[in-house]
Amino acid sequence: MKRLAILPLLLTFGVVHADDHTNSTPVIAQIYECSLNENVTPADVVALGSGEFKNFVTKNKLNMNSYLWEAVAINAPYDGPDLRWVNYFPTWKDQSSADQLWRKKATKVQEKIYELVTCKKPFFFPMRGVAQPPRAQEKPVITMVCNLNDGKSIEDAMAYRIGINEVARKLTNVQIGSALFTPGIGLSTGWDYVAMVTGTHDGMAAVMDTVRDGSLAAASSSAGLKNPATCVTDLHRSHMMVHNQN
Numbered sequence: 001m002k003r004l005a006i007l008p009l010l011l012t013f014g015v016v017h018a019d020d021h022t023n024s025t026p027v028i029a030q031i032y033e034c035s036l037n038e039n040v041t042p043a044d045v046v047a048l049g050s051g052e053f054k055n056f057v058t059k060n061k062l063n064m065n066s067y068l069w070e071a072v073a074i075n076a077p078y079d080g081p082d083l084r085w086v087n088y089f090p091t092w093k094d095q096s097s098a099d100q101l102w103r104k105k106a107t108k109v110q111e112k113i114y115e116l117v118t119c120k121k122p123f124f125f126p127m128r129g130v131a132q133p134p135r136a137q138e139k140p141v142i143t144m145v146c147n148l149n150d151g152k153s154i155e156d157a158m159a160y161r162i163g164i165n166e167v168a169r170k171l172t173n174v175q176i177g178s179a180l181f182t183p184g185i186g187l188s189t190g191w192d193y194v195a196m197v198t199g200t201h202d203g204m205a206a207v208m209d210t211v212r213d214g215s216l217a218a219a220s221s222s223a224g225l226k227n228p229a230t231c232v233t234d235l236h237r238s239h240m241m242v243h244n245q246n
Contacts, residue, residue, distance in 0.1 A: 028089035029127065033081035034119040042070045042083055042239070045116050049085075049241030056109050057242050060101050063094040066242035069141060072235040077190075078145070084236070085119065125184035125194075130161045131169075133177025133199045140204040141238045144195040144231040152228035154182060157193055163225045164216075165197075171210050171219055174203035192229065198238065 036042070046068050057064060069084040089095040102110075133139065148157065158180055165178045181194040198204070210216035220226075 028092055028095045030087045030089075030095075030122045030124070032085040032119040032122050034083050034085055034117040035080075036082045037116055037118060040116045042068065042237075045083065045085075045113075046239045046241060048112055048116060049239075052109050052112060054242045056106055057098075057244065060105065062098040062101065063091075063244065064089050064098055064242065065244060068239045068241055069236040070239065072140075072237050074234045074236075075145070075232045078234070081120075083117070085117075121186070123184065123186040125181045125187070127179050127181040127196075128158060130158070130178035130180060131165045131176065134175045134203070135240075135243070136200050137240050138201070139198050139238045139240075140201060141236040142197045142204070143234045143236065144197075145191050145234065146193050146195060146229035146231040148192045148229045154180075154193060156228040157195070160225060160228055161195055163223060164220055167219045167223055167225065168207050168210060168216060171215055172203070172206040174206050175199060176203055176207055195231065 034045075036045070049066060049068055053066065056062075057066070065088045067086045067088075069086055071079070071082055071084070089098065146157065148154070161178055161180055165176060168176055176197060176199040178198075179196045181196065183189075183191070183193075197207070199207070207216070210219075
């Protein structure tokens with residue numbers, strides 16, 4: 001089994017909201033793709049993450065947040081993992097401090113994690129925050145793996161995400177969070193960016209209904225918004241385990 005060292009992926013919102021996406025200042029995040037061991041459920045992993053793992057983080061004053069993304073409906077080639085363990089740090093200094101403490105002091109917690117899941121090495125990505133979602137213990141997370149159309153840039157994608165998020169907010173009158181990942185270290189081919197949208201169960205259902213009935217497309221067209229990329233949409237269920245940063 002791979003060592004579950006605390007290594008990051010890059011995000012770009014100024015404080016560590018871990019599934020809370022606001023601000024465009026870079027922060028550090030990490031994603032591990034994991035498979036459940038025999039007779040283990042996602043709830044078992046969440047219980048450990050929000051129990052002993054959280055206690056370790058709190059006791060050692062680690063500057064980080066952690067979430068578990070449970071796979072719900074994922075397109076190939078990213079449909080293999082049962083879940084993704086996601087850690088966020090405000091800076092590389094915070095990540096480095098956490099990594100050193102984790103390797104020195106977390107042997108018992110690591111062993112308990114290994115009993116539940118088998119994980120690959122992490123990926124590292126930059127991510128830009130668009131809008132902050134409401135805080136919730138469990139949230140649907142939609143990710144859109146995108147390739148930019150000819151002549152379009154990541155700045156065009158960011159402007160579109162800001163615009164479409166505002167249109168959705170006006171249509172539904174609910175708070176929806178959004179962010180944008182760009183290629184980083186370990187997984188940087190086959191896509192230009194990943195857009196992420198998240199909120200409460202009711203809020204996300206409201207937004208998805210605007211997609212279903214065509215009202216979001218109509219309002220977006222009226223606002224002059226056009227998607228600069230071709231995307232494939234996936235769905236996770238995000239579980240909050242550690243939330244030390246706001």
